[in-house]
Amino acid sequence: MSTPGTLTTPGSAGEPRRAGTVLRVGIVGAGQLARMTHRAAIDLGIEVVVLATSADEPAVAAGATCRLGSPEVLEDLAALAAACDVVTFDHERIPTEHLEALERRGIAVRPAAQAALAAQDKLHARRLLGDELGLPVPAFAPVEDAAAVARFALRHGWPVVLKARRGGYDGRGVAMVHTPGEAEAVLATGGEWLAEACVPLDLEVAAMVARSPSGELVSYPVVETVQAAGMCRELRAPAAIPPALAEEAQALARLIAERLGATGILAVELFVSDGRLLVNELALRPHNSGHWTIEGAATSQFENHLRGVLDLPLGETTLRAPAVATVNVVGPRDGGDPRARLAAALAVPGAQVHLYGKAARPGRKLGHVTALAGTAGAAREIAQRAAGALGSPA
């Protein structure tokens, strides 16, 4: 069933199942992405088994089968894999060498270690996308010290965006610096960094595809992602960009998925800069930019991730309404818990409320609200109103 360039695994997925057996998908990580994947798995009669570091993580609270352990301990990963047909993940903080070790043991790691690396290691991704594939990316360079950042700025100007090579998310591991002194302070926090040109932004979008080991591939409509302080705050589907630009973004995502041999979901975050696309980040898993698909698309990103990693036929990605808006629910500044305000949010007609079962902290992503409507403005208004009712700062 495999095509050249894709992951070939000896697992049972994709082959006829024995009657009465339950498909089991192991997920390294038990956050809200695993939680919503578990919710999708219930529909299909699939069992999700998560590797969680504690029993109060969101996916465990929602009833996913739980194995306690660390993504940094190979034998914990192997024990998860032994209980499952395939192993996937909901974050990037797994040592690449561990994923490779699992593959050497014949375990179906999906996406494969080599593909996952493109999301784990930003320098690797930039070189692959920019240098090897020749795709448009912001100018970049690895930087070891403030002098290197200053040299980079000589060519590309200040400010410079510094990104941790590994481990950043939701604005962590990203800093905009305006002087060598600021750069030095960031680099002093340790780890490897790369410098990136600060490009003028018209807006940011994400192109999402799902792909199966057999090579089937489906594309979701391109979505606009509205960021604040490095965290995605709002999604607008479809993105209000020219059709040709949307098609180009989808083509870029397809090309990257094929090149990487991605399985399940691939999300490609893109800048629209002076009307042109630049590839920003990759995620080879369900992604915040796809939460709108739960109600807004014929098949959610979570279901298509399951279908993809199990090599099952992929589901349709068509929009279910002219406009879909998703607003993230972030912990209120007063420390209040959105769960205490659920009634107020449910009183907003048309609001689809999702809470992740996480302890409230100011600024923490605790849920999201989606609305389907006839116009983008109407959908946003509903979603924003319900998120506000939950205490999420505007």
Add this chain to the structure above:
Amino acid sequence: MSTPGTLTTPGSAGEPRRAGTVLRVGIVGAGQLARMTHRAAIDLGIEVVVLATSADEPAVAAGATCRLGSPEVLEDLAALAAACDVVTFDHERIPTEHLEALERRGIAVRPAAQAALAAQDKLHARRLLGDELGLPVPAFAPVEDAAAVARFALRHGWPVVLKARRGGYDGRGVAMVHTPGEAEAVLATGGEWLAEACVPLDLEVAAMVARSPSGELVSYPVVETVQAAGMCRELRAPAAIPPALAEEAQALARLIAERLGATGILAVELFVSDGRLLVNELALRPHNSGHWTIEGAATSQFENHLRGVLDLPLGETTLRAPAVATVNVVGPRDGGDPRARLAAALAVPGAQVHLYGKAARPGRKLGHVTALAGTAGAAREIAQRAAGALGSPA
């Protein structure tokens, strides 16, 4: 917040919650209805706790918090209630006196014992609907022996429908008899029975409402239910009946919900006989006739049941497409397991597959498939094709 005639409970639902607390809904029963309610609860950050008789029941397999026990043991019910804000159920096989005993202890039983009785006891329901409310129902009479059935047939003709007063479902506890001899054989199986006139059927429909203890009430579009051997096999929303008849069905359901003080979902099964409505059965819980609402309505019956029993604002019930069809997946005659054929069903574009995690047996309800489309015919074709791919007999 309560209105006259509704259940007043001392529970905490409907009042402001303490920050950080999780709403907990206890469900007596752990079948597919509890399973799909748990799935809906994940979205809202609500915890579902089921009273299950075994740990492999569908809701437990999907990760609902499980308490093992029997619905016939009062202390098992009380222990469930002690862990929850409210108690509801996914079947009718709970002794009414136990529900009343819970209420005397101050537990929020929703719907209330007196309301639930209308679904547990068919004779009670017929007297309430027909005699007290004067609603159109088929002619009926309690029957103690074959002679009483023969007397009933003298007035209403053969065949006569015999219904067990309590405990029937999916065609069990219902028999159509053509002679006193056949009636005697049915009555000899024990229990109390009532006779019902066999009315000419144009088609069968269901009207569903959700109601909260505060008295808020929403109506779903009327759906046609296609039965075979007493089991619902297919749903078609909206029902292809004149708008005036649909409005009358919705009005009947609202009236019954108000009279009973229903909370959460009330499903009213209706016969359309010679162009007129007759009330058949009631269910005061999520119901097979509402499975289409998961994808087909703005808020699913499961989410609105949770909202209703917790006295949270109810969600919109509007259709998400011009036509929605749901086809039940029944265990194949060859004993095969639909789970082994999942890939074939997922290959049908537009099919939304739901499997309940139950062991396969011929004729057993194991799942359902829903499709949204521009026309009723297109939706049915998709849902039937996917159900057929799962091995479900046509």
